[in-house]
Amino acid sequence: MDTPVVVINKTKLIKNINKMSRVAKENQVMLRPHIKTHKIPYIAMEQLKAGAIGITAAKVTEAEVMANHGVDDIFIAYPLVTEQKIQKAIDLSKRVRLILGVDSLKGAQRISGLAKQNNVIMEVRLEVDLGLKRTGIPYDDVLQIAKEVSTYENLNISGIYTFRGPVLNGSPTLDFDEAGIDEGQKMVALAERLREVGLPIRDVSVGSTSTSSSAATVSGVTEIRPGTYVFYDAMQERYGCCTEEECAAVVQVTVISRPTKDRAIIDGGSKTFATDVQPNQPPIYLNGFGKVVGHPNITFERVTEEHGMLHIEGDTSINVGDILEIIPNHICTTINLHNNVFIRDEEDQYNLFTVEARGKLQ
Incomplete structure (x- = not known):
């Protein structure tokens, strides 16, 4: 993948x-x-x-x-x-x-x-x-x-x-x-x-x-x-409808740049993550455009089309080439940006599925 x-x-x-x-x-x-x-x-x-x-x-x-x-x-x-x-x-x-x-x-x-x-x-x-x-x-x-x-x-x-x-x-x-x-x-x-x-x-x-x-x-x-219950997302977790552990879908991204100690760049921007649920909006005030799994000190704070900018508080071991998992704020519109997804089964096998109904406008 x-x-x-x-x-x-x-x-x-x-x-x-x-x-x-x-x-x-x-x-x-x-x-x-x-x-x-x-x-x-x-x-x-x-x-x-x-x-x-x-x-x-x-x-x-x-x-x-x-x-x-x-x-x-x-x-x-x-x-x-x-x-x-x-x-x-x-x-x-x-x-x-x-x-x-x-x-x-x-x-x-x-x-x-x-x-x-x-x-x-x-x-x-x-x-x-x-x-x-x-x-x-x-x-x-x-x-x-x-x-x-x-x-x-x-x-x-x-x-x-x-x-x-x-x-x-x-x-x-x-x-x-x-x-x-x-x-x-x-x-x-x-x-x-x-x-x-x-x-x-x-x-x-x-x-x-x-x-x-x-x-x-x-x-x-x-x-x-x-x-949304099939996957849940960062918004639903903040609502209290689920725990992070129940979030079934993540976007895997690669760190492509570490220009400064407090910033990392990933290969997922607005063409990868939905931005319809904005950070810092009432009543839940989400922190960033998604939750970086396992890294509570990292905020997914900005996106452009092809880039995602992560803000790092303190120290982190992540480096160029590392794979991160991010739970999107809104999974529904994120899925609609992807032609395919992988479903990882109980035996740790990754099976490819086409998002057959994505992009259907009529």
Whole structure:
């Protein structure tokens, strides 16, 4: 293996998969993990083997990759509004169970129209904004929108879903138990309101890696959709969702320069490590762009395209040519920068896997 390269510890990976599966089973909810984290069919199949009922994806092209490798129950948790994407989704729905996300009347109208042209019934869920202020119907508007969408032909509203993450009362929080329970309770209450007006809402889908364990305890929640838990990362460790030992994926890099006593340069920059989770930002104030394993006195403080700059406090034995392991701040977007990864198995064998669904933009 040459560096920079992502290396995944299979033992830790499987433990993480089984851990979240137990959360779902103990709370009698369905687990539908988001494959945005790994984008690798092999890992998706391991999640299904452990009890997941299906997967979540963000793109039709991601869903197509997973379907081509045997996944037959897929939720695209992203509003599709262009004719091209909707038609591709309809075509895919003829091969697998496919659920689409809707957060606008316009999007629902377009899905309805194309579904009617193709003589199919499309299963949809309404996306609800619980405070992340991204996509999703504002909470107080869902009832009105749902009533309208329910009149559209060739659509079956089977559920509601949200992604709020570690947010509570509109602000980032580290109280994941309260955030998850609040998320679950609000969605269950909304589902009840929709049922009272005659909408047969079956699925109440919630949860992120940080909130799934608590949201799953709320009676009436039917499904959780965590993603990062398969690998975890420096952000999740700082959140308290995992320990460093549970982080299953690292980026191996080589020290290519030691120009001064307090600085080392590695062969991984912004083309290797995601920089969407910046250091020193509330509420967790990460120290650098990743955690250098085994070297608490080293901060991964700066990146350019091809270079990573490490700041060294005190003495260190690292030198030019040494290999370091770094746990990225955000593993999901880091994986998407790599064509391939290696999975190290229990016998210390390194097996190459293509990140089949990386770079899927449509």
